[in-house]
Amino acid sequence: MVKDFEEERDRILKIAKEFGDKIRKLRVDGRNLGLREFAGKIGLSPTYLSKMERGMDPPPSPEKIMKMARELSCDENMLLALAKKLPPDFKEAFTKSKVYTKKVPEFLRTATEANLTAADWDRLIHELKRIKSQEKK
Amino acid sequence: MDVGWRDPKELEIEAEIVIADYCNKVKPIKDPPIPIENIIEALFGLQLEIDELNGGNLNRDIFGCLYMDEGKIVVDTELQNQEGRYNFTCAHEVGHWALHKNLYLQNRMQIPLFQEEKKPSIVCRESQKKKNIEFQANYFASALLMPKEMVKSILKQRKKNDFTETFTDETLKFWGMNKEEYCRMVASIYNNQFGVSVQAMQIRLEQIGYLKQEVSRVLI
Numbered sequence: 001m002v003k004d005f006e007e008e009r010d011r012i013l014k015i016a017k018e019f020g021d022k023i024r025k026l027r028v029d030g031r032n033l034g035l036r037e038f039a040g041k042i043g044l045s046p047t048y049l050s051k052m053e054r055g056m057d058p059p060p061s062p063e064k065i066m067k068m069a070r071e072l073s074c075d076e077n078m079l080l081a082l083a084k085k086l087p088p089d090f091k092e093a094f095t096k097s098k099v100y101t102k103k104v105p106e107f108l109r110t111a112t113e114a115n116l117t118a119a120d121w122d123r124l125i126h127e128l129k130r131i132k133s134q135e136k137k
Numbered sequence: 138m139d140v141g142w143r144d145p146k147e148l149e150i151e152a153e154i155v156i157a158d159y160c161n162k163v164k165p166i167k168d169p170p171i172p173i174e175n176i177i178e179a180l181f182g183l184q185l186e187i188d189e190l191n192g193g194n195l196n197r198d199i200f201g202c203l204y205m206d207e208g209k210i211v212v213d214t215e216l217q218n219q220e221g222r223y224n225f226t227c228a229h230e231v232g233h234w235a236l237h238k239n240l241y242l243q244n245r246m247q248i249p250l251f252q253e254e255k256k257p258s259i260v261c262r263e264s265q266k267k268k269n270i271e272f273q274a275n276y277f278a279s280a281l282l283m284p285k286e287m288v289k290s291i292l293k294q295r296k297k298n299d300f301t302e303t304f305t306d307e308t309l310k311f312w313g314m315n316k317e318e319y320c321r322m323v324a325s326i327y328n329n330q331f332g333v334s335v336q337a338m339q340i341r342l343e344q345i346g347y348l349k350q351e352v353s354r355v356l357i
Contacts, residue, residue, distance in 0.1 A: 032163065034174025035185050036223060046217040050187040 017055030019083045024053040026072040033071070042067050059083035138241060138259070140270045145344070148273055151235055152280035155180070169291070170332035171282050173227045177210055181234065184209040185227070187217050198264050201226040202257035203233050205241045210234070211257070221334030225278055226261075232277030233259050237270060276344075283331050283341040291327060292347065302347035320348050 027033050035053075039046040042064055051057040059065060062085045069076035080087055094104050116124070159180045160166055177185045190199040190213040200222070201212050210230040216223040241258055265271050292302060302323065309319055324339035331338060342348040 028178045032175055032179050034172065034178070035187065036174060036217065036220075047187045047189075047214040050185075054186065 012058065013055060015082075015084050016052070016058050019059045019079075020053040020055040022079070022082055023068065023072075026074055030074075031072055038071065041071050059085065062086065062088050138237065138244065138270060140237060140240060140273065142269060143236075143273055145276050148236070148276045149280045149285065152232075152277050153284065155231070155235060155281060156284055169283070169287055169330055170224070171228075171284070173224050173231070173282065176281075177227060177231060181231070182208065183234065186211045187214055188212075189214050191215070198262045199260055200263060201230050201261045203230045203259045203261075204255065205234075205238060205258035207255065220332055221328065221337060224282060224332045225334065225337055228278035228281045229261060229274045231281065232274035233261075233270070236273055236277060279337060279341050279344065282333055283338070285345055288327075288331075288341065288345055291330065295326065302342065303349045303351050305351050316350060323348060
């Protein structure tokens, strides 16, 4: 039990630290934005941002992370993945209807188990679009 | 750490050097406010943090501290939404870094090599502002955030308005204010532009030689 708890705590701290380091690097080296200045732009408390950058507080909500990505001119999916968070539209897809709630996870699991390459994904996406456009006709 | 007296003119120059360095190495500064956070992080490469420094003590005496060995400045969380005081504290700690780092390193031998918990090299308290070391950091902060030439040129731009930076008894009578009220009013025209408090602006204007009371020239 104690070991599980410790492992879980270390895992969370590691995510927080990696995410915090990245944000600080992008903010200072990349954009030369001040701590308080950046917090103001995102709508976060400067104290929280300071602690988060040191990995003492967890990453913020996906919406705030996406706002950060825009301010720091970096890929929002990359930042979300670093924080181990899902893009907000994933939740929408999952809860869109009963069919989606059942099928979206099934689709993702199948795709993950299949170990798709980038080219496979492109083909799959292309195929989806093709099916959809044929239906319209 | 005990430091001797230093001429404010020297402190003024030290602050000007930092600004010139920032302009050369990072980005030119054309107008105020002075980007103090960027000076800390981008120019000096120091770590800037905001944290609880008073441990729940209601008498919030500590406003900032500096870790010389780690190169880290910490500002008290209470100041996070007070732009003027926050900026001034940042600049104050930069003052300690720029002015007192060498002295600290010389004296460092006395500090035990292994400490259980890393302690700040300098803890800045409201109640100790009269000490030489704190006076110097404050004067430096003032000169850094409100560079003399920048203040002068902004005052010149504003010359059209009715307030004058030197005043007489007649001026005070006209406005129906006492000296203190008048100085505060003039300072409050400029303080936001520099991202400092009215009080800091007032002190700076007085340092530069504005906000000076002159004898009325009205003939009796």
